[in-house]
Amino acid sequence: MEQSERYVKFEEGLVSRKIFFDPEIYQAELERIFARCWLFLGHESQIPEPGDYMTAYMGEDPILVCRGADGTVRAFLNSCRHRGMRVCRADRGNARQFTCSFHGWTYANSGELRGVPLGQDAYGERLNKAEWGLLEVPKLTSYGGMLFGNWDAGAESLDDFLGELRWYLDVMVERQIGGIEFIPGVQRYSLDANWKIASENFAGDTYHLPYSHGSMFKLDIRQINPANPSFRGKDADYYNIGLDNGHGMTGIVFGDERYRVDLEAAKEYGAEVVEYVEECHQRLIKALPKHQAGVYALSFSNMFPNLSFNDFSALRPIGFYLWLPKGPSRIEAWNWCGIDRDAPKVVKDLARVDFTRIQSVTGIAAQDDTENFEQVTEATRGVVGQRLDFNYQMNVGQAPLDGPDDCPGRFAPYISETNQLNFYQHWAALFDAP
Amino acid sequence: MVGHELQHSVEQFLYREVRLLSELRYEEWLDLFTDEVRYWMPARETIAGQPDALAGDSEMAYFDDDKAFLAARIERLRSPLAHAEQPPSRLRYFVSNVEIEEAGEDEIDVRCNLLVYQSRLERTEVSYVGRREDRLRRAGSSWRVTTRKIILDQTLVPRSISVFF
Numbered sequence: 001m002e003q004s005e006r007y008v009k010f011e012e013g014l015v016s017r018k019i020f021f022d023p024e025i026y027q028a029e030l031e032r033i034f035a036r037c038w039l040f041l042g043h044e045s046q047i048p049e050p051g052d053y054m055t056a057y058m059g060e061d062p063i064l065v066c067r068g069a070d071g072t073v074r075a076f077l078n079s080c081r082h083r084g085m086r087v088c089r090a091d092r093g094n095a096r097q098f099t100c101s102f103h104g105w106t107y108a109n110s111g112e113l114r115g116v117p118l119g120q121d122a123y124g125e126r127l128n129k130a131e132w133g134l135l136e137v138p139k140l141t142s143y144g145g146m147l148f149g150n151w152d153a154g155a156e157s158l159d160d161f162l163g164e165l166r167w168y169l170d171v172m173v174e175r176q177i178g179g180i181e182f183i184p185g186v187q188r189y190s191l192d193a194n195w196k197i198a199s200e201n202f203a204g205d206t207y208h209l210p211y212s213h214g215s216m217f218k219l220d221i222r223q224i225n226p227a228n229p230s231f232r233g234k235d236a237d238y239y240n241i242g243l244d245n246g247h248g249m250t251g252i253v254f255g256d257e258r259y260r261v262d263l264e265a266a267k268e269y270g271a272e273v274v275e276y277v278e279e280c281h282q283r284l285i286k287a288l289p290k291h292q293a294g295v296y297a298l299s300f301s302n303m304f305p306n307l308s309f310n311d312f313s314a315l316r317p318i319g320f321y322l323w324l325p326k327g328p329s330r331i332e333a334w335n336w337c338g339i340d341r342d343a344p345k346v347v348k349d350l351a352r353v354d355f356t357r358i359q360s361v362t363g364i365a366a367q368d369d370t371e372n373f374e375q376v377t378e379a380t381r382g383v384v385g386q387r388l389d390f391n392y393q394m395n396v397g398q399a400p401l402d403g404p405d406d407c408p409g410r411f412a413p414y415i416s417e418t419n420q421l422n423f424y425q426h427w428a429a430l431f432d433a434p
Numbered sequence: 435m436v437g438h439e440l441q442h443s444v445e446q447f448l449y450r451e452v453r454l455l456s457e458l459r460y461e462e463w464l465d466l467f468t469d470e471v472r473y474w475m476p477a478r479e480t481i482a483g484q485p486d487a488l489a490g491d492s493e494m495a496y497f498d499d500d501k502a503f504l505a506a507r508i509e510r511l512r513s514p515l516a517h518a519e520q521p522p523s524r525l526r527y528f529v530s531n532v533e534i535e536e537a538g539e540d541e542i543d544v545r546c547n548l549l550v551y552q553s554r555l556e557r558t559e560v561s562y563v564g565r566r567e568d569r570l571r572r573a574g575s576s577w578r579v580t581t582r583k584i585i586l587d588q589t590l591v592p593r594s595i596s597v598f599f
Contacts, residue, residue, distance in 0.1 A: 089480070090479075090480050090481050090482045091479040091480045091481060091589070092479065092481065093481055093482050183492070183493055183494055184489060184490070184493040184494060185476075185477040185478075185479065185489040185493045185494025185495075186477065186479070186494060187477055187494060187496060187591070188589060188590045188591065189590065189591040189592070189593060189594055189595075190590060190591070190592055190593060191593060191594065211515070212517065213515075214513065214515035215510045215511075215513035215514075215515040215516040215517075216510060218509075218510075218513060218515075219506045219509060219510060220506075221503070221506050332590065336494075337494060348492070349492070352492065352495075352498070353495075353498045356495050356496060356497055356498045356499075357499070357503060360496065361496050361591050361594050361595055362475070362496050362497050362594070362595040363594075364506075364507060364510055366594045367516075367517075367518035367519075367594050367595070367596040368515075368516065368517040368518050369594075370518065370593065370594040371517045371518045371596075372517060374558070375555075378556075
């Protein structure tokens with residue numbers, strides 16, 4: 001029996017509570033998932049100039065992302081090769097080199113070890129500096145400016161890893177007139193929960209919306225779209241779509257539905273905004289086949305393992321929510337706000353302010369999610385609680401829906417839990433991989 | 435340097451304001467803001483050589499609310515489905531280091547330090563530490579807040595924020 005079969009019983013729709021708490025399972029995840037999957041590092045717009053750098057994490061490993069003098073972006077383990085000190089202690093900046101504060105080893109922003117205090121006197125010929133540069137992340141790829149790294153030199157390409165998700169991401173990327181940029185700054189907050197609780201929520205948990213966020217949906221605010229499918233039950237025209245490699249998307253609707261809603265909303269902000277929405281739509285029609293362009297925006301999604309994002313509208317932010325693992329029961333969430341570089345100022349301002357209000361650290365949705373995620377942790381950690389499974393049986397035994405032709409993925413009703421099972425099935429496959 | 439009377443009046447206003455928050459009297463608290471208030475908490479980062487690396491006006495913020503959205507937040511908190519504050523947290527606010535500068539005939543700029551302690555359910559404990567930069571406008575014998583800038587010292591916020599500052 002594969003080890004993971006004890007934890008993920010796919011046919012029965014059951015997942016053991018152990019995988020959210022067990023320190024040994026967590027340690028294995030860091031090795032088999034976070035050291036092997038493509039992980040999100042940030043966006044190129046955060047480091048536009050030669051010498052710009054920012055810090056990040058891959059799993060629990062601290063990372064330094066640098067744009068070299070040649071414009072190439074590289075990522076390194078942010079740890080001196082001598083005694084392991086963090087070489088860069090700032091969140092971002094511009095530097096040609098980094099000097100370790102412990103003994104003064106100095107690295108170029110291309111990773112090479114340049115200087116060692118008392119080099120010849122202290123080491124004689126023993127230290128070959130060429131072998132002691134910063135440890136470089138062997139694979140780094142940018143897509144739509146989004147930077148992803150992979151510690152596994154033999155890993156599949158980012159394109160292959162994204163797989164079917166790429167078809168949908170293209171909609172989000174191609175809709176932007178000037179391309180995605182991140183507004184400067186990041187939000188970071190801690191929550192006491194396992195990283196998978198948050199990731200699976202974005203991968204497919206439309207079921208939680210009416211109750212978890214019931215207080216939000218009662219408000220008369222522009223983010224609450226009257227066409228929101230949350231209250232329409234198993235409505236046939238909104239889909240959750242399970243994708244290969246564990247990725248999942250919710251609330252996909254075809255045939256320009258989200259475009260029509262945007263166009264109507266744009267009228268409130270005047271001709272410039274209406275024109276902008278029309279231009280976004282035109283771009284999509286030119287760049288993509290008609291049925292793909294008709295998706296227009298993506299609702300909320302999770303890219304396996306831990307990058308969640310949402311993209312409801314050209315008038316709202318593209319939110320990026322990275323759930324960094326910090327132990328079996330601790331997440332550090334990093335949030336960024338993506339916008340179209342060439343959107344009119346009024347749209348940028350709308351999106352920026354909007355970002356702070358819903359899923360951000362103070363967001364009226366994130367607050368209630370945090371409470372639920374943390375109390376899941378509290379209520380299931382006991383020895384008896386740990387014997388039980390979580391229930392994902394809502395759609396077990398149901399055949400996938402027939403989605404529109406030529407659209408990738410396994411289609412499920414808007415209220416469904418198959419995307420979560422898809423997430424755990426992939427988790428299990430990686431967990432068992434040698 | 436401002437007179438004792440002004441200092442006293444402003445401090446009393448600030449103490450009363452945070453008492454309303456700790457007693458969850460949010461509607462009365464909102465009445466202390468002008469209709470055009472910007473309630474803004476810029477994000478911050480650790481940047482070499484910049485002791486106060488705050489996000490700018492069009493950059494990342496934690497809060498960027500007008501009065502209407504503050505009212506929406508309060509309306510939400512009154513819902514039994516606002517799980518983040520059901521049952522309610524215990525909140526304690528500490529305001530200190532109140533400094534005042536005149537800013538025109540009817541307005542003053544007020545800086546203070548702020549410590550907010552949140553105790554929630556059994557063992558959730560969070561402290562937010564920072565400062566505020568307010569512009570207050572005279573309203574009869576008291577004041578109204580017309581801009582509020584909240585600056586946390588933490589760059590990693592200890593928990594998602596379900597309280598006001």
